[in-house]
Amino acid sequence: MSEAVSSPLVPPVSDAVLMTLAGIAYGAPGSIATYLAQDTLTADDWRVVWLAAPPDPPDNFAFIAYSERTKTYAIAIRGTYPNPFSPAYWDDGDEDSPFGDMVEWPAARGAKISAGTSKGLTNLLALTDQAGVTLQDAVGRLPAGSRLAVTGHSLGGTLAPVLALSIVQRSPALDVYVSSFAGMTPGNTAFAALFGSGSPLEGRVRRVYNTLDTVAYGWNAVWATHDFYQPAPKGGPLVAAMLLATAARLELGGYHYAPIGTPVALTGKVQPIVIGCELVAYVIENLHQHMPDTYLSLLGAPPLPFSIVLASVVMPRANPVAATQPLSARPPVVHLA
Template identity: 25%
Template sequence: MKISTKLLLLCLALVLSLTTVMTSLAMANEELDQVRQIYLLSGLSNGVYDIRVNDPEVPSGGFDELLRDKVETALDDEYIQDYIGEWNLVWGPVVDNTPLQTLSKTPKELPYASNSMYVAQKDNQYVVSIAASNGKSLFDSMVEDSFVGRQIDWEYADEFPEELDPKIAGGTLIGLNILLNMNSPGQGKLLDFLGEAVQGPNDEVPEIIFTGISLGGALSPVLALAALDSQDTWAHGNPFNIYVEPIAGQTPGNEDFSTYYDISLGNNTTRIWNSIDIIPHLWNEEMLDEIPSLYEPEIGATGLIQTLVEGAKSRARGGNYTQLMPDTLPLEGTVMQPIPSICGEKSTSINPSPLTETKAFMEQADYQHILAYAELLDVVAPYCYLVDIGSLPDMETTSIKLSTAPISNGSVASINTVNQETGIE
């Protein structure tokens, strides 16, 4: 073979090799499917998690400005754009740490954020991202997460099919009212903004996607249904489609509410939950019964765990709580021992052997409720990158709602206080 021919073949081989390498590099950050994009966007509403209002990190503009900086940092990052595409912040963020003032009751600024929400846009899609429970917020854990002993009629629709009587938990209603009353300066409340968005002119029918994790996973479908049922007051006949991606959310209402939601938005809902995450097991009594054995045989439930579960069942008893889209298949979680550090130094591997059994159970529950979703959805790389740049919080604990909910049948004083301060009778 001539030298020139050999050189030509060598050059061709080199070109093919470089093409293969460049293709594999390009695929390494291939844009995610919509479900995983929305999962990452849902996490960004938690940027002020665990931060105190007087922390030096909080700028003069308060929590709103801090969360705006964190969300925009993420959305403008080229590495993240490779995964989720180019989204723009178009409403908010709005952070509420005066929930009682929002409810037109005793004004009082709380030290930690209780609720956060923002809207991002890409083309004809608008993602409404609602924050999870703040582990440091007693209002979240005592009221929005756990005030389930009293249910309130669903009042956003004039009539219901099949003689349904849908009701939601008192804490869920309080959270919903907080979100509906959030006001973004110069943009108004969420539904006002969405009304302008659907008014157009639009080349395509706008798609409004409601999402959130944990508390946000309970509130996002409720807010979506409220928007759908009240559309005459804000959409004024303009076309739009609503989609919902609730993640790791607890049960917001009774069986009739679940049925009504399924009829209204079931076909447009992608519910995501981990089979061994205890939070989606709240507050349905049959699912609560499954909690003590979720991590067996690796980790058994202690007497304390059993007591906490019985307390949760007592709180929810008689409410006929039924998870939304109850037939949705879960992501199949795996008990991890030791708990992995998926984000390197940002997390700590926990070997349960030196821990008490109760603490080992709770640490596993924390992992299954937060980090496990990033692994199950195969988004560890962008998730940990967002943690590294400070746009996602390093959420080490979830304030497990079994143990941080003092409102029970025996806590009459606590219930009366909630009633007085929120106006729920």
């Protein structure tokens, strides 16, 4: 994961703040403004200017906030809905999948994105606020020359550069850049080239990843994760077989997934093992390395103002139960079918 992009933009908003915004997108939609006011990195500066109000729970969710200090708008895209008992979780899982027919990007010969990514982009653009204004229209109404950051974590990180490309093609007068976190590769090599030399987003995409986050290696480097977590925990033969099968299917299927943007590596650290079953310990380690709070910690930022208990229930950190539970964004998914 050592790609390079020439003359990368130094963003006016730090990765720590943008990761905070991406993490807050996992929270209860009606409390987004409260979370912005509570978090030490966004308080007294960032305010909501557009908030999606789709059915609850939505398959995809985003909000737009504005920083008076940096004169920057930001679109924060939620990752996979973190409740496995909800249909939205499984719908998002389909968006995470790299398999199936790929979708051609308009007016770009050979450039393709996964069907799941295409569905996610369509859903995002069609989100509406309480007044019926879509995300696409809200962005179109921003003043010419406005600075706009697009950010997201996990599935949100996958969708962030895709949404940004859609925006610059529709609204070329906007000053757009991207910071994605823990995202997967949305499209093939020809699609990645749309962010390269001579493109409107050349040097404007930062792909931030934890070096021990297996999700961030999908779908161009799946097998590279097979020897993670030295000296332990190991996933064993079952995990190795699943990873090998996934990597082989991607290769034989000719998907040619390619990463986008300037890679920004955050050096992950393995947790002490606290459970006897090594396979369970491996899954727990996968979850930990992918969490928004883990990314915030690696960026030197405080945790989010809420916790996601048992991967489903958002509650304030002041709640005594939340203080004892790990923050979970989504379990890692290895797609075999």
